[in-house]
Amino acid sequence: MKNFYKVAVAGMGVVALTACNGLFDDIYDKPQEIAPAKGQIVMDATSWTNWYYVDLNRLHQLTVEGDEEALFKAQTEFEAYPIPMEATGERVDKPTTEGESTGASSTTTQSEKPGQYMYWFDVFGAGVKSNTFTHFTPTAEQTAPEEWSFAIHRNNVRTNGGAVLETTYTSMDQLPESSEAFRNMTFKEDEWTENEVWDSQEQMLLGYVPSQGIALNRVLSSWLSMEIPPMPPSFSMNNHVFVLRLKDGSYAALQLENYLAPNGTKCYLTINYRYPY
Template identity: 50%
Template sequence: MRKVFNPISMLAGFTVMLMVTACNGVFDGIYDEVPATPSIMEGQLLVDATSWKDWCYVDFDSLHAYVERKDTAGLLKAQTRFVRCGIPTSLSSGTGDGQTGIYTYWFDVFGKGISVNEKRSFAPADVQPEPQSWSLAFHRNNVRTNNGAVLETNYTSMNDLPKNSAAFLGAVFQPDEWTENEVWVDRSQMLQSLIGCQGIMLNKVLSSWLKLEIPPMPPAFTHKSHVFIVRLSNGKYVAVQLENYIGADGTKCWLKINYKYPY
């Protein structure tokens, strides 16, 4: 399934966005806004991953606590409100570790496509802030785990999954890996085909459920509906599936995710 950007939204994307470095919901108790009446049911997440400037964190243990308390109303609310942590774009002190920071890459946007790219510069920055407890983090079409690993299945329905994760015990799960040109942060030089990217660990298997393609122009998204199994650092498993990535107003990267936890 393919959807294309609204050209007006693409033009607006060339404006410079200010970066923040605090975790809303951790340091100042502020959560991200969600639609007043989101279409969501138990076993689903509605994640606003539209921002270039921060990561949105989901903690499945916290969600499951509502299930154990039989607090359905609290659970539905928690499935739309998450901790957000801004992406650091500068170094507050010291010289850094030589790896953590913003990497500026040139992408062959108007030629062979963004798969062809070259590193142009590096600026050290602070380490990415994180909440104390989290399972998955989302940034537009990027997903990372908290020291977990991911398996892509051939299932396209949560109802068709085996009864539990024991069916996948012999499978190979892929951990996160270091990336320098996947998490696009600074678009102030986009007209020159230059993008500032965050150097960070990323799970490429899970991130493959929503792929950005350039060309064509305007850019297009490719959505994969497969169910993915995530092995969390606590030894538990969660099954996740991206059902939709378009918000009620047509904005891309509003992620509607089906999940089963613990699986």
């Protein structure tokens, strides 16, 4: 335990020094704007505390109507829906067995209750895949607009009752003419998570990061992965085309083309889309 604190303190000093020298500029600087092309969405998803929703039906309707001004706004302007933070009940501590750790991509406490889940992550050692649940604070459920197809929070994506398939294609032009080619393939629905939607940096240097308990689509979320170590975090992009089956039975093709703003800010997303597909 003493060694851990020594490593943590040393890491804090290194991180503080590198932050002062500008290595964190791409995390904290205000992003610059990118103009979307036809069939693109440009979203500033850099906020740690907001979800942003995309309505593919609305985008299609505006395209058919030829309302270019309204379409441009729908492609670039997204209302923020804050993650609920206010406690609706008492904090619940659930100590785990000494030495126990969980995989960030799979294990949860199985409570599946809306709220803030605090985990300790081994950010200066084995990395974020080594983590331990510490406590839970109940909150209200996440709010959402009446109509939406998928939602984004930084590198997290969820669907509105949909399911997703990752293809081997790396260009929208490579897709089969019709989504019929994918109808009999296995699509993955959203899954509950409580340690992946990180929504605060305040205690990150000590390894403690609160996350929102919510269902995510891990297949679609795989288009942008974050790794710690190193510090600052490294990001990697998966440029495969994904097929989204919406709850109404319609299909869309989605591809993350870029996750950087012109100034290097991460989680500033350029998304190619085809809907209906």
